[in-house]
Amino acid sequence: MKGYELNNMTDELVECWTSEIVLHIKERFGLSVRELAPIDMGWLNLKWKMETDHGPLFVKYYHPDRYKLHVRPERRKAVERTLQLQHELSKAEIPCPSVYSYNGQYIQETPSGLFYAVLDWVDGYTAQAGTLKTAQMFELGAATGKMHKWLQNVPLLDKPAWRPLKDVYLQEWQANWNKAQEVGDHIVMSWLDRSHSIVESMDFGIFESCQPGWLHWDLWVDNILLNEQGLSGIVDFDRMAVVYQEVDVARAVLTGALRDGQIQIEATRALMDGYRGYSGASNGALSRAMKMLYLIESIWWLRTEVREKSELRGLLGRFVEEMHWIENNWATLSEQLDAI
Structure with missing residues (x-):
């Protein structure tokens, strides 16, 4: 992994990663992020709702301490495959977010080596376990x-x-x-x-x-x-x-x-x-x-x-x-x- 030590996620470090990913989204997809809100769910990975000039996005950063995509190319390939399958499921009208790709790749990598994915935003809420209607x-x-x-x-x-x-x-x-x-x-x-x-x-x-x-x-x-x-x-x-x-x-x-x-x-x-x-x-x-x-x-x-x-x-x-x-x-x- 180039760039950052990731075992200690300080606010400053998270802000740095966020800014880099926002800039990369603009360069790669031409989407300008107007505002963003972190989503406090999951372990280690960072997630955001990003409002852009073309609508809301869900963006997920893959923390290397959890996924190790930077040292496990086979793991990166597997996650990439699941993202592609998810995108194809979405195109087949199964209710799930579509995934943005660039040159056929569904995991994006910034110049410093941050891995992230960009998906369409889905409005909805999660329920407590056992309470679905x-x-x-x-x-x-x-x-x-x-x-x-x-x-x-x-x-x-x-x-x-x-x-x-x-x-x-x-x-x-x-x-x-x-x-x-x-x-x-x-x-x-x-x-x-x-x-x-x-x-x-x-x-x-x-x-x-x-x-x-x-x-x-x-x-x-x-x-x-x-x-x-x-x-x-x-x-x-x-x-x-x-x-x-x-x-x-x-x-x-x-x-x-x-x-x-x-x-x-x-x-x-x-x-x-x-x-x-x-x-x-x-x-x-x-x-x-x-x-x-x-x-x-x-x-x-x-x-x-x-x-x-x-x-x-x-x-x-x-x-x-x-x-x-x-x-x-x-x-x-x-x-x-x-x-x-």
């Missing part, structure tokens, strides 16, 4: 189904980014256990005892018929922009990968419909009805998707690092809650969800 869930399901259908025509990568493999899960579980044991985190150790018992008894044969596909892979409330009538747009496609599309469905249900320890059945049914208008989802698919999501995310959230990082605990606590809901309802997931 029925109409909003229906439109989210329809948008997700339409997105998945379009993505089925995109060539797959050589292999999925993740597969439901018991031995791999248990290896990752062991690493989490070792860390919790090392620091004496008995709460996390109790979480891990439970997850180990669940996964050891799981029938992994239920996943044999699952087909890999492109998905958003980050459908939680912060990435779902709403209006009073329904959905304004889906945002933040950075995690987009080839995994299993049903994982998006399970994540959308949890983030939108889990409230006070209960899945809101009508909201869940609305999402599934919207989804089935564009993509297939057989009876039984949702409970299987919840189990697949648990295999992925219990490794992420049920670990001592989540509890240690106090500044992130509020953000991550919801995900821990969702994992515990799946555990508490493991024996009745099929009964609760398969008829929806």
Whole structure:
């Protein structure tokens, strides 16, 4: 990375980066920024709403401590690919922001080495997890189904980014256990005892018929922009990968419909009805998707690092809650969800 040391983001440094990006947008796209407002969401990355002479933009700066695009060209290529797919989804009338490109590149780089992306602005608001209205869930399901259908025509990568493999899960579980044991985190150790018992008894044969596909892979409330009538747009496609599309469905249900320890059945049914208008989802698919999501995310959230990082605990606590809901309802997931 040329130019800046980025571990300590002072106000002066942020102002310097902002000015450089604003100037670069003018030089590259001919857009004059008249005013801007920082958006305080996400970890490390800087985001702004920029008002220009051609309308509002969303601009995202990729912090090297998070993305390391300056030293990982393969990571830059992957993010560039997801931005291009997002732009093509937008052109196909899936509700998501279009992305500006320059000479075929969707990630822009300033002379000093700052990486950023420019997207159309989408008006909307984010809701608290578990509070999406029925109409909003229906439109989210329809948008997700339409997105998945379009993505089925995109060539797959050589292999999925993740597969439901018991031995791999248990290896990752062991690493989490070792860390919790090392620091004496008995709460996390109790979480891990439970997850180990669940996964050891799981029938992994239920996943044999699952087909890999492109998905958003980050459908939680912060990435779902709403209006009073329904959905304004889906945002933040950075995690987009080839995994299993049903994982998006399970994540959308949890983030939108889990409230006070209960899945809101009508909201869940609305999402599934919207989804089935564009993509297939057989009876039984949702409970299987919840189990697949648990295999992925219990490794992420049920670990001592989540509890240690106090500044992130509020953000991550919801995900821990969702994992515990799946555990508490493991024996009745099929009964609760398969008829929806």
